Amino acid sequence: MYKKEVRGELILGNKSYGDITRDILRSQEEKAPMWWWIAFAVFFVLMSIGLGYYVPLTISKGIGMWGNNNQVPWGWAIINFVWWIGIGHAGTAFSIFLLVFRQKWRTSINRAAEAMTVFAVLAAGLFPAIHVGRPWDEFFIFPYGPNSRGLWVNFNSPLLWDVFAITTYLTTSAIFWYIGMLPDFATVRDRSQGLKRKIFNVLSFGWLGSMDKWRKFEDTLVILGGLAMPLVIAVHSIVSTDFSAGILPGWHETIFPPFFVVGAIFSGFSMVVTLMVLIRKAFKLQDYVTDDHFDAIARIITFVSLIMGSAYLIELFIAWYSGNQYEAYVFDENYLKGHYALPYWLMLTFNAFIPQLFWFKKVRRNLTWIFWITIGVNIGMWLERYNIVVPPAAEDFLPANWFHYASTIVDKWVYLGTIGLFGVGVLLFIRFIPMMAMNELKQQAKRQTDLKPTDIQYHAIKKLLEDE
Amino acid sequence: MSKLVAVYSDDNKLLQAADQLIEAKAPIEEIITPFVIEELLEKFHVKSNIPLLAFFYGLFGVTSVFAGLYYTFVIDFPLNIGGKPNLSLTFPVLMFIGTVLITVLATVFTFFIEAKLYPGKDPEFSYPGINDDKMVVLVDKSKLTPDMETKLRRIFEETGAEKIDEV
Numbered sequence: 001m002y003k004k005e006v007r008g009e010l011i012l013g014n015k016s017y018g019d020i021t022r023d024i025l026r027s028q029e030e031k032a033p034m035w036w037w038i039a040f041a042v043f044f045v046l047m048s049i050g051l052g053y054y055v056p057l058t059i060s061k062g063i064g065m066w067g068n069n070n071q072v073p074w075g076w077a078i079i080n081f082v083w084w085i086g087i088g089h090a091g092t093a094f095s096i097f098l099l100v101f102r103q104k105w106r107t108s109i110n111r112a113a114e115a116m117t118v119f120a121v122l123a124a125g126l127f128p129a130i131h132v133g134r135p136w137d138e139f140f141i142f143p144y145g146p147n148s149r150g151l152w153v154n155f156n157s158p159l160l161w162d163v164f165a166i167t168t169y170l171t172t173s174a175i176f177w178y179i180g181m182l183p184d185f186a187t188v189r190d191r192s193q194g195l196k197r198k199i200f201n202v203l204s205f206g207w208l209g210s211m212d213k214w215r216k217f218e219d220t221l222v223i224l225g226g227l228a229m230p231l232v233i234a235v236h237s238i239v240s241t242d243f244s245a246g247i248l249p250g251w252h253e254t255i256f257p258p259f260f261v262v263g264a265i266f267s268g269f270s271m272v273v274t275l276m277v278l279i280r281k282a283f284k285l286q287d288y289v290t291d292d293h294f295d296a297i298a299r300i301i302t303f304v305s306l307i308m309g310s311a312y313l314i315e316l317f318i319a320w321y322s323g324n325q326y327e328a329y330v331f332d333e334n335y336l337k338g339h340y341a342l343p344y345w346l347m348l349t350f351n352a353f354i355p356q357l358f359w360f361k362k363v364r365r366n367l368t369w370i371f372w373i374t375i376g377v378n379i380g381m382w383l384e385r386y387n388i389v390v391p392p393a394a395e396d397f398l399p400a401n402w403f404h405y406a407s408t409i410v411d412k413w414v415y416l417g418t419i420g421l422f423g424v425g426v427l428l429f430i431r432f433i434p435m436m437a438m439n440e441l442k443q444q445a446k447r448q449t450d451l452k453p454t455d456i457q458y459h460a461i462k463k464l465l466e467d468e
Numbered sequence: 469m470s471k472l473v474a475v476y477s478d479d480n481k482l483l484q485a486a487d488q489l490i491e492a493k494a495p496i497e498e499i500i501t502p503f504v505i506e507e508l509l510e511k512f513h514v515k516s517n518i519p520l521l522a523f524f525y526g527l528f529g530v531t532s533v534f535a536g537l538y539y540t541f542v543i544d545f546p547l548n549i550g551g552k553p554n555l556s557l558t559f560p561v562l563m564f565i566g567t568v569l570i571t572v573l574a575t576v577f578t579f580f581i582e583a584k585l586y587p588g589k590d591p592e593f594s595y596p597g598i599n600d601d602k603m604v605v606l607v608d609k610s611k612l613t614p615d616m617e618t619k620l621r622r623i624f625e626e627t628g629a630e631k632i633d634e635v
Contacts, residue, residue: 017477017502017601152540156549156558164562168569175576186591187502187599205580206589209599211514213583214504219518220579227568234564442503442601446479 010105010444012287017442021187024436027283028188032431035282043423050417054410055130063133065410071403072393076411077127079385080418082239082260083267084124085166086381090268091117092173092232096225104447105296107440108288112279113272114177115433119425120271121170123418128162130414158241165235172231176224179217182207184434209439236261243388249326250334250392253318259311266304266351267381270374273297277371279430288436291365298364301355301377309352330392339404340391343383350380471497472607472617473595474624475631479505482603485627486511489605494620497606502599518582522575529570533563595635602630609634 015023058065068075094113098106129135141153141163153160185204189197207213240260243251253259273294280289319331335344354376363369395402429435476482482499486508489496499508541547542554580586595604607620624632 018597021600152545155537155541155562156556161561161565164565164569168565168572171569172572175572179576179579182585183503183599189591190594190599201590202588204591205585205587206591207585207599208591208593209501209503210498211501211509211512212516213585214501215509215514216516216518216579216583218504219516220575223519223522223575224572227572231565231568234561238561439503443505446503446505 009448010107010290010292011441011448012290015287015445017445020438020441020445021191023285023288024434024438024441025188025191027430027435028432029191033282036427036431040424040427043420043427045420046416047420047424050413050415050420051126052417054413054417055126058130058410058414059135063131065408067405067407067411069403069405071396071401072390072405074131074389074393075405076407076415077131078242079382079389080415081124081127081131082385082389083382084120084127084418084422085236085239086260086264086267086385087271087378088117088120088124088169088173088268089232089236089261089264090272091115091120092169092176092228093265093268094272095176096229096232099222099225100229104444105293107444108285108436109272109276109293109297110440111177111180111433111437112275112429112435113268114173114180115426115429115435116268116271116275116422117173118170118177119422119429121166121173122425123422125166125170126418126421127414158238158245161238162242165231165238169228169231169235172224172228176221176228179220179224180437181433182217183209183439184437187438188434233261236264248392248396249324250330250388253315255311255314255318262304262307262311263381263384266301266308267378269297269301269304270377270381273301273370273374274378275426277367277374279435281367283430283435285436288441294367294370295361295364298358298370301374302358305352305355305358305377309348312348312352326397329395334391334395335387339395340387343386347380347383347387350376351384470609471635472609472612472620473631473633473635474605474607474620474629475595475597475633476603476605476628477597477601477630478628479603481628482605483507483511485605485623485629488623488627489620492616492619492623494616494623495607495611497608498593500593500595500598500604500606502601502603505603516582518575518578521578522571525571525574525578526567528574529567530563532570533566534559536566537562605629 011020013019066075066077068077091110091113095106095110097103098110129138132138141160181203182205185200186207186209189200189204192200237257237260240256244253244256246252276289276293280286316331316336319327322328334340354373357363357369357373363373390405394404474485476485479501482501483505486499490511499512501508537559538555541556546554593606595602598604605624609617612620621632
C-alpha cells in the first residue's frame, strides 16, 4: 500500500476530483500555445523530409545509399533500431513494473511513458523494414504456410524471433495503453460537444464506470501488465542475441542479454524524464509531477547507471582475463585508445560518470540538471550502440578485411525522420489525448485524503504532543 | 423505465451509504464512479472470471504454438542444421512470445465482450458529472416497494447524498 510517510504527497494542492479533470484536460480544451505549433512544424518538416524523401530514396535506389559496406553490414539502421527499441522499453517498464510492484507514484507519468513506447517502437520498426532492401518481400518472414519450395521460416534464428517479439511488444503496449485510456476518453466525451463528442464516443467504446466494468478493467490491466513484464525482458534479450549469437569479438558475449535490458531501461527512463520535465514546464503541472517524482526516478537512474558502469568494467575485465587476443584487441586497442576511443569515452562519461551527480539531493531536485543529464544519457546510449555495432565489425579477425564505416546524408536524414515521427506523435498525444491517467490520479487523491488525519485526530495528536 | 438516482461527490459518504444499502438488502441496479473504489467492489463482492479465463488462454497458447513449431520443424520439413536435434531447445522463445500474444488478444476480446464495449456504443446511462467527479447510485424504481423507496430515500439523505433525483 502507498505510504505517505515514505513518498510524501504525490498530488499537491488539495485537488478535488473535478480539479484533476480540469487540470489535465486544460491542454486539449484551451487553444494550442505558440510553442506547440512551432515544435509541431519543426518535427513535421523533419518527418516529411526523412520519411517522405529519404526512405523512398533508400527503397528505390537500394541500401547502397547508406554507409554500410561489406565489412560493416549493419550501420546506423541497426544502431537507431536498438536505440529506439530501448527508449520504447521505458513505457512498459515504467508503467508495468511499477504497477506490478504497486508503486503509486507511477500514476502521473505512466500515460506519457506508454505513449512514448508506442511511437518509439513504431520508429524502431521502420529500420529493419527498410534494411531488408526489398520491403515487399517481408511477406515471406511470416509463417503464412510453407512457401513454394515447401520450406518454413527458420524458427531457430534470433532475427526471426525479433520479428515476433517486436510485433507482440508493439501490439501489447498499444492495447495496454488504449484500455487504460477508456475511462478518460469517456470523461472527455461527456465534457465535449459536436464532432469532438462523436469522435470520443467512438474512442470510449461506450464506457461507463459501473462496478462490474471497473472490476474487469482492473483485472484485464493487471493481466496485460503481468504478461508484458517478462515480454520487456524477452524483447531486448532477443535483440541482444542478434549480436551475441555472432562470432565477432566484441559481439560474442554472454553478458549481452541483461546488459541490453538494463541499457534499454536506462535510456527509456531518461527519455521519460526529459519529456516529463518539458510537459511539466509547458503545462504547469508541478502539482502532479512533483519534485518527489523526479527524485524517485533519478534514484533509479543512478542505480541503473551503476549497473551499466559495472557491465562496461566486466567487459573490459573479461577481454583481459580471457587471454583472447582478438577480444583484447577490440577493447584495448579499439575502444580504450584506438580509432573508436572518442565514442567509447564519451559513452562512459555520459552513461557511467555524469549520472553519479544524482547522488546529490540538490541535483535530483533541480529540473535543469535533470533535463541535461537525461539528454546526456540518451546521447551516451546511442554511442553505446554505435560502439557495439561498428568497431567489432570494422576490425575483425583478418586485418586485410578491415574497412571503416562512415554514415551518409541518407543515414542521417532517415534517423532525423524517425525523430520527427516520434516528436509529431508525442505532440499530437499531449494535445488530443488526456496525458495523465485521470481515473488513476483520482484514485490516488482518494488514497491521500484517506490517509490524512481528521480534525479530531489532528487535535488529539497535537494535544498529546503538547502534554509530553 | 424510471430510475431513482442518488448523487454523491464524497466517496466516504458513498461507502457509508453502501454499508447501509447492503444491510437493508436494497435492490441496487448499479453504482457508477469516475474511478475504481476498491472498498466498494469488496463490499459488493464484485468478481470477474477474466483471470481464470486468461490462464486457460495461456494454456491454449503454449500448446498451440508448440504444436505449430513441432509440426513445421519435426514433422513437415525436418532440416538438418549441423546435426542438431529437430525438437530444438530454441522452441521456448517463440512459445513464450506466441503465448503472450494469444493470451493478450484473447483476454482483451473477452474484456470487451463481457463488459459489452464496442466502438461507437452510446453509454448506457448519462448524468451530469458522472465520469468526472460525481458518484451515482442507480435504483430501478419498478423493483421497489413503496416501503423500500422511503427507506432508500432516508438512507441517501442521512448519508449526505448531494442530490436525489429521478430520471
